Amino acid sequence: MKTLAFTVAGALGLKLWLRDAGVEQLQWLLKPTVLLSEVLSQTPFRFEAGVGYLDPTQTFQVVPACSGLNFFFIAVVSAVALFSQRVVSQSLLVAASAVGAFALTVLANALRITLAMAVHLHHVSFGWLTAPRLHEAIGVLVYLSMLVLATQLLNRRVPA
């Protein structure tokens, strides 16, 4: 319980500290995500200082708000909440959760960006689900599915 409280407090503190972070401060998350998105979508992105990454049509941007920072904190807190009762070394759990959450964030976010870009380029919308709402819905579906999948896979591997 103490480890979970410490992790939540740390995540909230870091989130507040990085609330107005620019593209340069979030490169540790944005760069690997864009690299993986380039592989998945076969689309080269161009970096623009102070803005983010632009696709060749220059109509789709990967900006600091797309970094997946919130999801990274969500994944760390979820892992600690789920496994803190089962793991002896709590500091190792937090460190392993951060590393795993980083990998999961990059993978989920690259997948989300690839799907969102395809939807954006083909001008897809369904009635109430306008392009911006569809963009948000894709984000929730991809992020939450990946998070649940990852925690369920880990749940079977970590002994009770």
Place this chain on the structure above:
Amino acid sequence: MKALWVPVVVYLVATLGVPLLHPLDARFSDHVIIVLGCTALVCATQRALGRRRVGVMAPVSPRVQDRDS
């Protein structure tokens, strides 16, 4: 079951609490509808997949027991 609800609760609290930290691009009511709707969809899919997995495994063990006895 805990592996499903723990990440879902953490995700919902964080996602619906985001407007407390910084303003959203979308209207808050739209944000709530999208988050809750998609969460329900993901949970329903996961539970259906879980039930199917259990359904496939259940008939196997009695047959193995019969053969051994």
